[in-house]
Structures are given as structure tokens and as C-alpha cells.
Amino acid sequence: MYLNVDMQAVEKFIEINGARIHYLEQGSGKAVVLHHGARFNARTWEEVGTISTIADAGFRAISIDFPGFGKSTNGKFNSLSEFIGSFVDEMKLEKPVLLGASMGGEAVLEYSVDNPGKIGGLILVGAVGVSNYEEKLKSLDGIPILLIWGRKDSVSSKSNAELILKYVKTAKFVNVGNQHACYLDDPAGFNTQIREYLKGL
Numbered sequence: 001m002y003l004n005v006d007m008q009a010v011e012k013f014i015e016i017n018g019a020r021i022h023y024l025e026q027g028s029g030k031a032v033v034l035h036h037g038a039r040f041n042a043r044t045w046e047e048v049g050t051i052s053t054i055a056d057a058g059f060r061a062i063s064i065d066f067p068g069f070g071k072s073t074n075g076k077f078n079s080l081s082e083f084i085g086s087f088v089d090e091m092k093l094e095k096p097v098l099l100g101a102s103m104g105g106e107a108v109l110e111y112s113v114d115n116p117g118k119i120g121g122l123i124l125v126g127a128v129g130v131s132n133y134e135e136k137l138k139s140l141d142g143i144p145i146l147l148i149w150g151r152k153d154s155v156s157s158k159s160n161a162e163l164i165l166k167y168v169k170t171a172k173f174v175n176v177g178n179q180h181a182c183y184l185d186d187p188a189g190f191n192t193q194i195r196e197y198l199k200g201l
Contacts, residue, residue: 009051009063016086019075023064027055030120031096032198034063035084035104037126037181041070048183050099053191057198062091066104080107085115095120097201099194102126102156102180113139121145121201123194126153126180130160137167145171146197148190150182172197 009024024042032054034045042063045051054061065072067083077083084107088096097120100108105127112119113136122145130137145168147161164171174193177185 009046009061013071014087014090016083016090017075017077019067019077020073021064021067021075021087022071023062024051025063026051026061027059029059030201031060031062031091031093033084033088033093033096033098034061035080035098035100035108036063036066036069037102037104040101040181041065043070044183048187049191050183050187050194053195054198057195059097059198062093062096066107079110080104081110081114084108084111088118097121097123097198099123100125100127101183102128105156106130106132109133112143113137116140116143119143121197123148123197124161124164126150126156126182127160128156130156130163134163134167137164140164140171141168142170143168144197144201146193147171147173148176148182148193149173150177150179150185151175152178153180153182155180 009026042065045063051061068074098108105124106129116139125148176182183190
């Protein structure tokens with residue numbers, strides 16, 4: 001396969017609230033910011049091919065290490081949601097698409113329900129803690145949302161996705177793989193869903 005030199009993920013750092021935040025960037029265009037789960041980091045999305053999939057689709061993939069994860073240091077943040085807001089503002093991202101898995105999914109969801117006008121789309125992968133935001137979920141209606149869950153996710157039940165579907169008419173649900181980290185089960189299937197979603201924006 002022909003690989004353009006520009007199409008490699010580039011390692012970068014940015015200072016935010018006293019933290020040195022590490023992220024990987026590839027591609028250009030509208031930003032898609034990727035947020036990992038508790039057992040993972042920014043590199044995970046590179047390893048499963050999601051960063052290059054997003055870049056190939058004509059978007060700017062930005063995969064971040066949360067404060068205290070991967071190569072990022074801890075900073076002064078009250079929550080991961082607050083960190084996401086600080087990162088989006090510091091990077092001057094215009095209505096980015098936010099992707100979050102598990103813990104990262106909850107952080108992205110919390111930020112999104114509080115700032116629906118600042119996001120251009122949402123991809124939640126086995127997000128946890130959805131019921132904590134039930135009262136605010138309807139604020140996301142009108143935003144294109146893709147919900148990806150493993151068929152046998154034992155960490156985040158399908159009821160989390162169903163709660164979002166109940167309030168958001170613009171949300172779509174798909175199954176990929178079996179386990180909670182479904183992108184490890186079926187990276188090709190996962191990335192196909194991401195590509196199709198981005199093509200529809």
C-alpha cells in the first residue's frame with residue numbers, strides 16, 4: 001500500500017493548565033478528537049488503524065493522552081470533561097467531532113451535554129455512566145451521534161446506548177465485535193463504521 005510521508009501520525013505536545021499533554025495528529029480538515037479508555041492511551045487508536053482511517057477520510061485526527069495517562073503529565077483539572085474543554089479551546093478547534101471509549105466516552109458525553117453548540121458530532125464506544133447525564137441528554141438532539149458497542153460488553157450494558165437513543169433522534173446504534181474494547185476485536189469493522197459516519201457528516 002502506498003503511504004504518503006504526510007500520512008504518518010505526528011507526535012506533539014501542548015501545555016494546558018500546568019500539564020504537558022501528549023497527542024498524535026494526522027491528516028487535515030475538520031478535527032476528530034479521540035479519547036481513550038482507562039486501560040489505554042493515544043497510541044491505541046493508531047494501533048487499531050483508526051487515526052489513519054480518519055485522516056484518509058479527509059479529516060484531522062487528534063488522539064490525546066488524558067492527563068496522567070500515556071505521556072501526558074497531570075494538571076489542574078477538576079474533571080476529564082473540563083480537560084476536554086480546555087484542550088478544544090487551547091487548540092482553537094471549530095466544532096470538532098469527539099470520539100470517546102468507556103471512561104473517555106463518559107468524559108466526552110459530559111462535555112457534550114454541557115456544550116452541545118461546540119461539537120460537530122459524537123462517537124461513543126461502550127461509554128460508561130450515561131445515566132448520570134440523563135436529564136441533559138435531549139440537549140444533544142440534532143447532533144449526529146454514532147454509538148458503537150460490543151455485542152457482549154460486560155462493562156457497559158446496551159442500556160447505556162438505549163438511554164441516548166431514547167432522547168436523541170439523530171443517534172445511531174451499531175454492534176462491532178464482542179468485548180467492551182470492541183475495536184480490538186474487529187478493528188476493520190470498527191473503522192468501517194467510523195468512515196461511514198464521517199462520510200455522512
